[in-house]
Amino acid sequence: xxxxxxxxxxxxxxxxxxxxxxxxxxxxxxxxxxxxxxxxxxxxxxxxxxxxxxxxxxxxxxxxxxxxxxxxxxxxxxxxxxxxxxxxxxxxxxxxxxxxxxxxxxxxxxxxxxxxxxxxxxxxxxxxxxxxxxxxxxxxxxxxxxxxxxxxxxxxxxxxxxxxxxxxxxxx
Numbered sequence: 486x487x488x489x490x491x492x493x494x495x496x497x498x499x500x501x502x503x504x505x506x507x508x509x510x511x512x513x514x515x516x517x518x519x520x521x522x523x524x525x526x527x528x529x530x531x532x533x534x535x536x537x538x539x540x541x542x543x544x545x546x547x548x549x550x551x552x553x554x555x556x557x558x559x560x561x562x563x564x565x566x567x568x569x570x571x572x573x574x575x576x577x578x579x580x581x582x583x584x585x586x587x588x589x590x591x592x593x594x595x596x597x598x599x600x601x602x603x604x605x606x607x608x609x610x611x612x613x614x615x616x617x618x619x620x621x622x623x624x625x626x627x628x629x630x631x632x633x634x635x636x637x638x639x640x641x642x643x644x645x646x647x648x649x650x651x652x653x654x655x656x657x
Contacts (some may be wrong), residue, residue, distance in 0.1 A: 488529045496522040504619045517547040528588075531600070538635050542642045549649050 496519045503515035520543030527536035606623050617620035624632050 489526060491528045492522050492529065496526075510551065513547065513550045513554055516550075517543060520547070533557065534631070538638055544636060545642060545646065549646060553649060 499515045499518040499522065503512045503519070506515060508511045509621050520539060524536045524539040524543060527533070527539055606627060607619065610622040610627070611614070614622040614626045616626070
């Protein structure tokens with residue numbers, strides 16, 4: 486449970502940074518960090534489907550918001566902070582790879598259920614529901630409200646992208 490406290494502190498800190506930041510781009514990046522923290526919290530709570538959905542929505546909205554906040558392309562600057570930028574990139578890659586290795590090391594073997602309820606779904610799902618496909622039986626009978634929520638989130642994200650990307654009504 487300590488992981489959840491660390492993630493909550495991370496998300497609250499990023500939200501405070503987003504509010505206190507002087508420029509809009511820093512606020513957008515901090516809000517993106519809050520969304521990534523939320524996706525990691527979903528993983529800790531063993532809800533990988535929600536985590537994937539949160540990541541997709543968060544990355545797409547972050548790309549759109551970063552593009553919307555920068556009016557013109559930023560110039561490529563060779564002088565100045567290239568050493569810091571290179572070291573920060575390498576550090577990020579190392580932290581990401583170590584975190585991915587540590588996370589994937591504890592995953593169960595492929596095909597073995599992670600929780601008790603998964604065993605029930607797999608063993609009795611077709612018999613109880615009368616479905617021909619175990620995936621359809623789980624999605625439509627056991628997890629119908631969750632699937633409806635995910636579809637609603639995806640639909641809302643698509644509507645948001647269309648609202649931001651549309652050209653009608655914009656002043657040139």
